[in-house]
Amino acid sequence: MISRAQRTPLSEWWWTVDRLLVGAILTLMLIGIVLLLAASPPVAIRLGIDPFHFVHKQALFLVPATVVMLGTSMLSPRAIRRLAMIVFFISLALVMATLVAGPEIKGAKRWLVLLGVNIQPSEFMKPAFVVLTAWAFSESGRRPEMPATMFAFAMLFTCIPLLILQPDFGQTVLLSVTWGALFFLAGLRWIWTLGFTGAAVAGIFGAYKFIPHVTSRLQRFLDPASGDTFQIDTSLESFMRGGWFGRGPGEGTVKRILPDSHTDFIYAVAAEEFGLILCLIILALFSFLVLRSLKHAMREQDAFARLAVSGLALLFGLQSAIAMAVSLYLMPSKGMTLPFVSYGGSSLISLALGMGMLIALTRKRPQARVDAEHAMPAFYAESAAR
Amino acid sequence: MKRLLASLRSFRFTEGGVSRQRIALLVLAFAAVHLVIAGRLVLIGMKSDPQVARRVTNPDMLTSTRPDILDREGKQLATDIQSAMLYAEPKKGVGYVDDAVDQLRTVFPDLDERELREKLSSKKGFVRLRREITAEQQHEVRKLGIPHVGFLQESKRVYPAANEASHVLGGVNVDSAGIAGIEKWIDSGGLADLHLAGFATGRSLSPVQLALDLDVQHAMRDELLKAQGEYQAKSMSGMVLDVRTGEILSMVSLPDYDPNKPGNPADLSRLNRLTTGVYEMGSTFKALTVAMALDSGKATLASRFDATAPLHYGRFTITDFHAQRRVLTVPEVFTYSSNIGAAKIALAVGVDGHKAFLKKMGQLDRLRTELPESAMPLVPKSWGEINTATISFGHGLAVAPLQAVMATAALVNGGLLIPPTFLKRSQAEAEKIAKRVIKPETSDKMRYLLRLNVEKGTAKRAEVEGYYVGGKTGTSEKVVHGRYSHEKLLTVFTGVFPCDAPQYLVLVMIDEPKNRGHSTAGLNAAPTTGQIIARIGPLLGVEPRHDLPPADQLLTVSQRVAN
Secondary structure (H helix, E strand, C coil), X not given: CCCCCCCCHHHHHHHHCCHHHHHHHHHHHHHHHHHHHHHHHHHHHHHCCCCCHHHHHHHHHHHHHHHHHHHHHCCCHHHHHHHHHHHHHHHHHHXXXXXXXXXXXXXECCCEEECCEXXXXXXXXXXXXXXXXXXXXXXXXXXXXXXXHHHHHHHHHHHHHHHHHCCCHHHHHHHHHHHHHHHHHCCCCHHHHHHHHHHHHHHHHHHHHHCHHHHHHHHHHHCHHHCCCHHHHHHHHHHHHHCCCCCCCCCCCXXXXXXXXXXXXXXXXXXXXXXXXXXXXXXXXXXXHHHHHHHHHHHCCCHHHHHHHHHHHHHHHHHHHHHHHHHCCCCCCCCCCCCCCCCCXXXXXXXXXXXXXXXXXXXXXXXXXXXXXXXXXXXXXXXXXX | CHHXXXXXHCCCCCCCHHHHHHHHHHHHHHHHHHHHHHHHHHHHHHHCCCCCCCCCCCHHHCCCCCCCEECCCCCEEEEEEEEEEEEECHHHCCCCHHHHHHHHHHHCCCCCHHHHHHHHHCXXXXXXXXXXXXXXXXXXXXXXXXXXXXXXXXXXEECCCHHHHHHHHCEECCCCCEEEHHHHHHHHHHCHHHHHHHHCCHHHCCCEEXXXXXXXXXXXXXXXXXXXHHHCCCEEEEEEEECCCCEEEEEEEXXXXXXXXXXXXXXXXXXXXXXXXXXXXXXXXXXXXHHHHHHHCCCCCCCEEECCXXXXXXXXXXXXXXXXXXXXXXXXXXXXXXXXXXXXXXXXXXXXXXXXXXXXXXXXXXXXXXXXXXXXXXXXXXXXXXXXXXXXCCCCCEECHHHHHHHHHHHXXXXXXXXXXXXXXXXXXXXXXXXXXXXHHHHHHHHHHHHHHHHHCCCHHHCCCCCCCEEEEEEEEEEECXXXXXXXXXXXXXXXXXXXXXXXXXXXXXXXXXXXXXXXXCCCHHHHHHHXXXXXXXXXXXXXXXXXXXXXXXXXXXXXXXX
């Protein structure tokens, strides 16, 4: 079928790509559609639109998403960097535009209507931001004359205020933590790592103290009796009701009262209708994707690819872990969609882009091997010196 | 610090093993987080119960479960029954509306066709089609197989005794929330746990046990209804109080209502006259006046007060109904119910002493019980001699009858003021919260006077053979358009039995008796009380005795000599 004998771009891709990663992502997308069939009609009915509106839209978005993911995964690391640069600056401009021209939905300005399509530019910013940060940190080692570290700081301090202004607390945390982790991976001294962690803890404490919305979320987590924990209670209840095997497709009732059953709490809907076993399978898929990507990163010789793969895996892993943990009441309520499973066009394309980059960077590359050979003497020298 | 900052500024990517080791740390961290999530899922799986009570999905469907209410013997006064309710979700579609209407009407021929069609063709998410359907009907409807038509178990509050205890129980609205009486008290945090348990299943709620005795309540209501017919009264009310514990064993206010049926809360029948109404209690107040004078030492049983001539205060004249026109002893003032005598006794104590005593007896403040309904007494703003003179015989101060009953109980129970309660209470608990208001000796004298009044005074018709009843009559003219009416009367009787060691107090209040021949309390309220005591005495386990001494022997020789 796809012969090793003939070198076409497709065959080259097929034989170098990590097919298991691609398979896991496609499986998640499939699960997402199935779960949306269960979770989204009640929401659509509440909004007074066609019950399968969200399913149709998500299915529609899966086509460009798959194209974007596979297309991106064929790119070379150099092309990935360029793509990230372009996407980053375009989305940065759009994020700024949302603050000026975006409609306010549920108290936040995150959306922009472009050519009749609702898009959330900050979603696209995430993978590009991670790739560029990884590039900056790796570059700081390769070309010490460039102010690469300063560039990384500049990016952080441009993006975070924009996200806070929206406001989007979830994305802010996601980006800051990923950025910090990349800095740490790049070899930040432990004392600084601890210092930044401390600053982050202080930041969260500050948010708790001074942002009323954050205060109430945290208080309700620490002391459920102090306020309305309706979403979390109902979410937990659906896990209890589902049991190991679930109540069966369409038999869920909790989804009718969960406001965000098709996005933030889709994991709970999965539990009620399809059971904890499916939840464990979903968890295993995420775990597989994250750990396998990190394993690739560990083996990777190229510094940029290693950092970028780690960063993208981290972004993906954090988001999925938070989404699952919140619906299981292991974390304070924080709206976070489950990657590839929850409804959301922008998020889907952005994830496809991010995972496409990850797949591209984890492909077996002859040049990586060449790089490694070049690097080899230095590596041996270092281990010899030890 | 400087060195640290410099190290940050000159940060360089560290080639080699460092980032690899740190990625390994990241791997460990993620593995740990994923294990925690998996652990949580497994834990939930192990204790999950697919039978977890279905949380209703629409606020329209909420009917919380309430605790049972029992009388003191454990008889049910209020309970929840579970019944199925038929609903439809038209928004999701019920197939062809015409077919659905026809099919449903084969099971429920009495459902209005037009209304049903309207409900089913609406775009609502939830419509209630019919409440309280039987299991058979459920089965029939299931066989019809109409999509999105279902059943919901809901609980309905039922009061088996219907009107019998309506004012005490109060009632609930369609959402099973208490709107009056004990039902409202249950909701208002009297039992906070119960409130929280609103979602729990009914059987886990422990019932609320009242002091009320359903048999006594029934006897009371029955006798009051008979008397209401006989005297053609506008309204009747009556209650029984255990003077030793303050428990309210019965409380009836006629007209009453059936709490099972929804009604207009502004309806007069919803008014509990004994707690929410305030009345000038008339001559029954003389008991308080006399007790005050005896307790303060300003008078003894042998003291004499001149009642030969009416008292004049400006344009007011105080006269006696049963005028004797001579000097009366204290027992004579009581048994002839002399207004002049009572006024003089009160004046002997003085305005301030009188005020302080009534305050101590709880007659000047709002009395609060478990029932959310209560009324503030009407106290004169400026209180001079004229006020003391009239209040001494129960005019010029309007109190809730329950309040007057509490004070009267203190006069006979040995001198302890016990806040009345609708809940069961033991004597020990009562003693803990009781407040001593008069000396035990004064209480003995009051028992003697009350008994004497039945043997020789205005209360002769309240006597029940063997129960040794004591009591005081009271007839007051109602205020109509700002002046006392000679036509519209309120007659009251406070009876106590057995008077040598009082256990129960019975209050009967007749509002506007129209039977002209029987207009005063001695002729209507007193005999009604007698009939009630004759009926409830055996129910309460009070044994009739036949070797009872005359009233005079209630006081010891020494007391009589001392007086």
